[in-house]
Amino acid sequence: MIYLAAQVVPGITLRGKPLWPALLAGLVLALVNAVVRPVLKLITLPLTLLTLGLFLFVLNAFCLWLTSAVVPGFDIHGFRAAFLGALLISVVSWALTVFVNDSGRLGRL
Numbered sequence: 001m002i003y004l005a006a007q008v009v010p011g012i013t014l015r016g017k018p019l020w021p022a023l024l025a026g027l028v029l030a031l032v033n034a035v036v037r038p039v040l041k042l043i044t045l046p047l048t049l050l051t052l053g054l055f056l057f058v059l060n061a062f063c064l065w066l067t068s069a070v071v072p073g074f075d076i077h078g079f080r081a082a083f084l085g086a087l088l089i090s091v092v093s094w095a096l097t098v099f100v101n102d103s104g105r106l107g108r109l
Helices: 004-006 020-041 045-050 055-070 078-099
Strands: 012-014 074-076
Touching: 004 045, 004 055, 004 074, 012 078, 020 045, 020 055, 020 074, 020 078, 045 055, 055 078, 074 078
Parallel strands: none
Antiparallel strands: 012 074
16 A cells, blocks of 8 residues: 555655565554554544544554654655545555455455
8 A cells, every 4th residue: 555655646755676665664554553543642632523533634644754754765755745645545445444354355345
């Protein structure tokens, strides 16, 4: 999904051999979403409630930017690129979970 975001969203780049930074960024993003994101969600809960949940998109963009700060070869230039990349990754991830059932096979529509 990160490779797709780098191809579609201007401002997200993968340097070198693009497969390895994309795989490493996916691993780091999974760790950030598992460890850092729950803490940030708790801290920003009042702001999230005030914006009716829309601040979670900003939180996703921040987690993607944090991933780019840790992974060499994966760069995000600006908030707009981080926001659009996080939105694209979220939509693709949501679509995959809708169409793939718990046993790992494609579900029927």
